Amino acid sequence: MIAIRDDRDRNAFAALFDHFAPRLKGFIIRSGAPAHQAEEIVQDVMLTIWRKAAMFDPHRAQVSAWIYQIARNRQIDIARKENRPMPEELRQEPGSEPDASQILGLEQEAGQLKQALSRLKPEQREMIEKAYLGELTHMEISAQTGLPLGTIKSRIRLGLQRLRHELKDLDQ
Amino acid sequence: MSAITHHPSDAMLAAYAAGNLPHPFAVVVASHVSLCGQCRATFEAHQAVGGVVLEESHAVPVSPSLRENLFAQLDAPFAPEPVYERSGVYPGPVMEAFKGRAPRWKTLGMGVRQDILSRDVNGSVRLLYIPPGQAVPDHSHGGLELTLVLQGSFSDETGRFGVGDLEIADEALEHTPIADEGEACICLAATDARLRFRALVPRLLQPIFRI
Ligand SMILES: [Zn+2]
Ligand SMILES: [Zn+2]
Numbered sequence: 001m002i003a004i005r006d007d008r009d010r011n012a013f014a015a016l017f018d019h020f021a022p023r024l025k026g027f028i029i030r031s032g033a034p035a036h037q038a039e040e041i042v043q044d045v046m047l048t049i050w051r052k053a054a055m056f057d058p059h060r061a062q063v064s065a066w067i068y069q070i071a072r073n074r075q076i077d078i079a080r081k082e083n084r085p086m087p088e089e090l091r092q093e094p095g096s097e098p099d100a101s102q103i104l105g106l107e108q109e110a111g112q113l114k115q116a117l118s119r120l121k122p123e124q125r126e127m128i129e130k131a132y133l134g135e136l137t138h139m140e141i142s143a144q145t146g147l148p149l150g151t152i153k154s155r156i157r158l159g160l161q162r163l164r165h166e167l168k169d170l171d172q
Numbered sequence: 173m174s175a176i177t178h179h180p181s182d183a184m185l186a187a188y189a190a191g192n193l194p195h196p197f198a199v200v201v202a203s204h205v206s207l208c209g210q211c212r213a214t215f216e217a218h219q220a221v222g223g224v225v226l227e228e229s230h231a232v233p234v235s236p237s238l239r240e241n242l243f244a245q246l247d248a249p250f251a252p253e254p255v256y257e258r259s260g261v262y263p264g265p266v267m268e269a270f271k272g273r274a275p276r277w278k279t280l281g282m283g284v285r286q287d288i289l290s291r292d293v294n295g296s297v298r299l300l301y302i303p304p305g306q307a308v309p310d311h312s313h314g315g316l317e318l319t320l321v322l323q324g325s326f327s328d329e330t331g332r333f334g335v336g337d338l339e340i341a342d343e344a345l346e347h348t349p350i351a352d353e354g355e356a357c358i359c360l361a362a363t364d365a366r367l368r369f370r371a372l373v374p375r376l377l378q379p380i381f382r383i
Contacts, residue, residue: 010246017239022231029232039238046242051250060216064223071226072191084191085202087212088257088264114224131186132222138187 189218196297196362202265295364324357
C-alpha cells in the first residue's frame with residue numbers, strides 16, 4: 001500500500017487488487033448486493049483506493065480497515081443516495097518520519113484480533129460479521145456483549161496521541 | 173477547552189463505523205468523533221474489526237473485464253470530492269451538511285434560534301442557538317435524541333454538557349436543557365421522531381380541564 005501511495009506503483013496495486021477484489025466481492029454480496037452490482041462496487045472501491053492513496057496512514061489503520069471503510073461508504077452512498085458523514089481527517093505532518101514500531105504494533109494487534117475472532121463460536125462470529133456488515137442497529141449491538149475490541153484499542157489510541165502531538169493546529 | 177465527559181456508547185460507535193446509524197445521528201456522531209480523540213480511537217478500532225471481517229470474507233472470483241476496466245481508468249482525470257473543514261465552532265461534518273455555507277438562523281422565540289440541516293423520514297438534524305440562561309422547552313422524546321454541544325454549555329436534569337459533550341436522550345427522559353451563563357449555547361441536535369413538547373399553557377390548565 002505504501003508503494004501505491006508514495007510511488008504510484010501499478011504492480012503493487014495489481015497485487016492489492018488480486019488480494020482484495022475477490023474478498024470485497026464476497027463481502028459485498030453477503031451484505032445483499034446482486035452479483036452484477038457487486039462487481040461495479042468492487043471497481044468503484046478499487047478506483048477510490050488508487051485515487052485516495054495519499055490519505056492512507058499506516059500508523060493508524062491497517063490496509064484492510066481502510067478498505068473496509070471505503071467499501072461501506074460506497075455501499076451506503078449507493079443505498080441512500082447521499083454522502084455518508086465522516087469525521088474530519090487527521091492530517092499527517094508533511095515529511096514526518098514513519099514510526100516502524102508503531103506500524104508493527106498495529107499489525108500485531110490486528111493479528112491478535114484476527115485470532116480472537118477465529119476462536120469465537122460460529123454463532124458469535126456470525127453476530128460480529130452481521131454487525132460490521134451493517135445488519136445490526138446500535139440497539140441490537142448493545143444487546144450483544146464482548147465485541148473483541150480491547151486488544152487493539154490501546155494501540156490505536158497511542159498512535160493517535162502521537163499524531164495529536166504532531167498536529168499542533170488540531171487542538172486549538 | 174474543557175475535557176469531554178459525555179460520549180456515544182461503544183455500540184453506537186460500532187453501528188456508526190459499520191454505516192448503520194440513520195443519517196441525522198451519523199452527522200452528530202461524525203461531528204463528535206471530529207472533536208474527541210477517545211472516540212476516534214474507538215471508531216478506528218471498530219474499523220479494524222470491520223477490516224478483519226473483510227479480510228476473512230469468502231473470496232468470490234471477479235471477472236477479467238473488471239480488472240481491465242479498472243486499470244484503463246487509473247490515469248483518467250477526475251474531480252476530487254470537496255473536503256469540508258472545520259469553520260469556527262462548526263466541525264467538518266456540519267460544514268459538509270451546510271455545503272460550506274454559513275448558518276441561516278430562524279427565530280423560534282425567547283431568543284432561541286434554529287437552522288435545520290436536513291429533515292426526512294429518517295429524522296432531522298438541526299443547529300440550535302440558545303441564549304445564556306434560556307431554556308429549551310420541557311419535552312419528552314418519541315424516539316432517540318442526540319445533542320452535541322459546539323459552543324457554550326447547557327445543563328439539565330442529568331448533568332452539565334460542555335463543548336464536545338454528547339447527550340443521548342430517549343423515551344425514558346423528559347428534560348429541560350437550560351443554557352448556562354456566559355456564552356450562548358450552540359448545539360447540533362438529531363432526532364428520529366418528533367419531540368413531544370409540553371407547552372407551558374396546556375400544562376398549567378391541565379388540573380382544571382384535565383387535558
Ligand atoms: Zn467521545
Ligand atoms: Zn430532549
